[in-house]
Amino acid sequence: VCRGLVWEALTSPSPTASPAARLLRTLAETPPADKFLPGNWQDSGMAAQGAPRFLLTFDFDETIVDENSDDSIVRAAPGQRLPESLRATYREGFYNEYMQRVFQYLGEQGVRPRDLRAIYEAIPLSPGMGELL
Numbered sequence: 001v002c003r004g005l006v007w008e009a010l011t012s013p014s015p016t017a018s019p020a021a022r023l024l025r026t027l028a029e030t031p032p033a034d035k036f037l038p039g040n041w042q043d044s045g046m047a048a049q050g051a052p053r054f055l056l057t058f059d060f061d062e063t064i065v066d067e068n069s070d071d072s073i074v075r076a077a078p079g080q081r082l083p084e085s086l087r088a089t090y091r092e093g094f095y096n097e098y099m100q101r102v103f104q105y106l107g108e109q110g111v112r113p114r115d116l117r118a119i120y121e122a123i124p125l126s127p128g129m130g131e132l133l
Helices: 003-010 020-026 069-076 095-108 113-121
Strands: none
Touching: 069 095, 069 113
16 A cells, blocks of 8 residues: 555646655656665765655654544545454554555445545644745
8 A cells, every 4th residue: 555655646746736746756767776886985975966855754743744644544444443353453552453454445345545545635733834944
């Protein structure tokens, strides 16, 4: 799903995208991890002139965007609610497995990456983050 969101962000940019969506697109434009990136950790010293520049961010505490993106995807579910039978499967310490089930359910309900992207694009940046970035 994430790969699909990134691909859509790259192939169908929206001029009215929110700052959060533009940040996603910026992150999506970085080369995959399996590609060689020159950097100052190599024998060659500093990165070569014109080498790709990128910023990689992780936001686990709503510092960058003002909403938990895992919570916001529920808006893509039918009736904007997950079934109780699915919510009841959450177990402490197994959050990733739970979210895999959520994404599987959403896919089974016909939710497409573009639907999730629209939700992510609507998440506002946290106060002051736009200026900082």
